[in-house]
Amino acid sequence: MANDTTKRNIHEAYTIIKEDSLIIMEKYSYNLDYRITRTTKKGSYKIITRYYPNYSISSQYSVFAGNLIGVKRDYSEKGELQEEINYDRLLTECGDCASLFDIAENIRKDFKINIEKEDEIIRWSIEKDKILNSTVYKIVCPPKYPDGRSYRGLIYDLQTGKFIEEYKAGRFD
Known part of the structure; x- marks a missing residue:
């Protein structure tokens, strides 16, 4: 028995590893629902599917480095789509931005940074840049060389699809 971050008790947990793939199946004692997380070892990108106790899908969504991305779908116990939220569209005001x-x-x-591995990304966010008057991704990665150098900050312009700045980043800025 263990606790997840929402303080619900995990009644059962199973981990399946095959090569670089990782599947985690958890059953919660709070309401006996299930969650299956699909990812890779050290993967920042996760696909999460939640199930009702009757094994019908409750919701399905994707998480990248701790933030919801893509489309989240919530279903009734009968399998009917209840709600659909496009987090990519919510996070940006431009229609056809880079994903x-x-x-x-x-x-x-x-x-030469693979941000899909958790040890190669510190955090990411989508922000409105006041100087550019545009929405940008800010991505912070560990230093290129592990010798005490600063974290690497990268700014990606969603409109142009190009990296426009690399800067020395602090742990929390």
Whole structure:
């Protein structure tokens, strides 16, 4: 028996590892619902599916480095779609902006950083940049060399789809 971050008791938990894939199945004693998390070892991207006690899907959503991304769908116990929230659309005011996965591919190519691994990303956020008057992704990664250098901050312009700045970042800025 263990506790999750919402302080519900985890009644049963199973972990399945195959090569780099990781599946975690948990049953909560609070209301006997289930959660299955699909990810990779050290993965920042997770697909979470929650189930009612009758095994019908309760909700399905994606999380990247602790933040909800993509579309979250909530269902009734009969399997009817109750609510759909597009977190990508909520986080940005532009209609056809680059997704976080496009940015992950570009950051891998341009900076040799794989932000999909949890040990290569400290945090990320979407912010309105006052100077650019545009919405940007701010991504903070560990230093390139582990010799006490500053964290690496990267700013990605959602409108142009380009990295526009690399800066020395603090742990919490």
